[in-house]
Amino acid sequence: MSNLSSKAPLTISVVIPVYNGGDAFRRCLRSLHTGLIPDEVIVVSDGDTDGSWRVAEQFGAKVIRCPVSRGPATARNVGAKAAQGDIIFFVDADVTLHPETIHRVAEVFTASPEVAALIGSYDDAPGAANFLSQYRNLFHHYTHQVSSEEASTFWGACGAVRREVFLQVGGFDQSYRAACVEDIELGYRLKRYGYTIRLCKHIQVKHLKRWEPLSMLRADIFYRALPWTALILRHQQLNNDLNLDTSSRLSVVLSFALLLTLAATGLWPSALGLSLAIAVGLLLLNAPVYRFFRQKRGWRFTARVIPWHWLYFLYSGFAFAIGLGRHHLSQMKLASRHLVRTSAN
Incomplete structure (x- = not known):
């Protein structure tokens, strides 16, 4: 009986949290x-007001309605607890799957019993046509495609995990109320428990989200960089992977050096030469990224990418500095309270 059970095909439950998903959500379900x-497909309606839950029912999904929005972390946990599959495949409501995506997820877990979780990648054909959406999603695709297959984090947009493992580690941290770094935090916990997470570059989804300057900056700074910095400092874990690789860290330093030397040219015109040297260094350091964009979208597109890419390094570094300051301030407050309690005793 046990041999027969071990050879039974793995079952997969797709869990999708949604809040006012619109047309992108309909396309997600259709895919x-x-x-x-x-x-099974489980849709957790996170307090939506646009009738997304009705759309999910029309597509035959099992719908769980939450009366108020508590964020994707809680919604995913609700869906996972209701799931019956061996594998829980988390998908965002603004992505579409390729025809082979589900099969490839099942294939990896079947062939590799040591893998507890996997993450995929955005594809190289983003759904929104405007420049920032193409740049942002292609950059995400590139980052995943060149990173180590031995992943150190999880990813909620296209991430699968064995159900018993997910429940054992306690699921997503529900203190994250917005779409934030709850998936990265789960990945850190999975690794701390000794589980293997694999980045499967051939498992891809298409991101449909349209990015505009303000929405991108708000997401990158307040929902990514700042909480991720707090997570890094809390876990004391700065992995040389994905957006935290050595090249990115050095690019942050060079970007700030470029900004400072450019500012100094008003007083010291000779600083312009140093600025040019730093700019060349940044170009050379990130040549593989710009080569990728040139191959995908041409020289003109790549020329538009470069200032946005350097701006990304600047605001990411600035957010890290703020996060570091916050961390040290909180540590000082804790030490002060401890000192007061000790003195009182």
């Missing part, structure tokens, strides 16, 4: 019917 159909 689930283009290839291997998962054993």
Whole structure:
């Protein structure tokens, strides 16, 4: 009986949190019917007001409605607890799956019993046509495609995990109320428990989200950089992977050096030469990234990418500095309270 059970095909439950998903959500659900159909699709309506839950029911999904929005971390946990599959495949409501995506997820877990979780990648054909959406999503695709397959974090937009493992580690941290770094935090916890997370570059989804300057900056700074810095400092874990690789860290330093030397040219014109040298260094350091953009979208697109890419290094570094300051301030307050309690005793 045990041999037969071990050879039984793994079952997959797709869990999708949604809050006012709109047309992108409809496209997401439609894509689930283009290839291997998962054993169940669970949609957690996170207090939506646009009738997304009705759309999910029309597509045959199991719908769980939450009366108020508590964020994707809580919604995913609700869906995971209701899931019956061996594998829980978390998908965001603004992505579409390729016909082979579900099959490839099942294939990895079947062939590699040591893998507890996997993450995929955005594809190289983002759904929104405007420049920032193309740049942002292509950069995300590139980052995943060149990173180590031995992943150190999880990813909620396209991430799968064995159900018993997910429940054992306690699921997502529900203190994160916005779409934030709850998936990265889960990945840190999975690694701390000794589980293997694999980055499977051939498992891809298409991101449909349209990015505009303000929405991108707000997300990168307040929902990514600042909370991720706090997470890094809390866990004392700065991995040389994904957006935290050595090249990115050095690029942050060079970007600030470029900004300072440019500012200094008003007083010391000779600083312009140093600025040019630093700019050349930044170009050379990130040549593989710009080569990728040139191959995908041409020289003109790549020329538009470079200032946005350097701005990304600047605001990421600035946010890290703020996060570091906050961390040290909180540590000083804790030490002060401890000193007061000790003195009182």
